[in-house]
Amino acid sequence: MLRIAHGGRLWEARLSEGDHGKLTQLGRPAGLPASPDAAVLECVANPHPGRLYVVRFTASEFTSLCPITGQPDFAHLVIDYAPDARLVESKSLKLYLAAFRNHGAFHEDCTLAVARRIADTIQPLWLRIGGYWYPRGGMPIDVFYQTGPAPEGLWLPDQGVAPYRGRG
DSSP states (O other): OOEEEEEEEEEEOOHHHHHHHHHTTTTTTOOOSTTTTTTTOEEOOSTTTTOOOEEEEEEEEEEEEOOTTOOOOEEEEEEEEESSSSOOOHHHHHHHHHHGGOOOOHHHHHHHHHHHHHHHOOOOOOOEEEEOOBBTTTTTTEEEEEEESTTTTTTOOOOOOOSSOOOO
């Protein structure tokens, strides 16, 4: 049973025992995966299936390596999704994103790899990602992807990341 206090009310959501038993990282020590492919991205049942809402994850310190030079690349990722039956378990997402730290790939590949992995894992109604990459060589590269049109009636907040002007 998950209990959430909000607005003076107590909300309860039941997650199946199967969900809890399948989680391998939450509530346990978990090391950094050796690579994004080795990372385990986990999910849990959506306690509000059939409700249209947005979940946002912001990773303001995402890092990877340039596949040519080996130099570090830094990004601010904003991931929005409208869940269907499953939610992304946040600790596993943090570990998955951290696994890019020693992974060599271009900005576009990293951004779309994150989006596709989440979409394949939870099969959301809709997903978008904004990859706001800090410049190297004087030019930022921002990468955007979404799985399709947003469902009708879904409120979409602005991603809140200003165009590059010495982002910080």
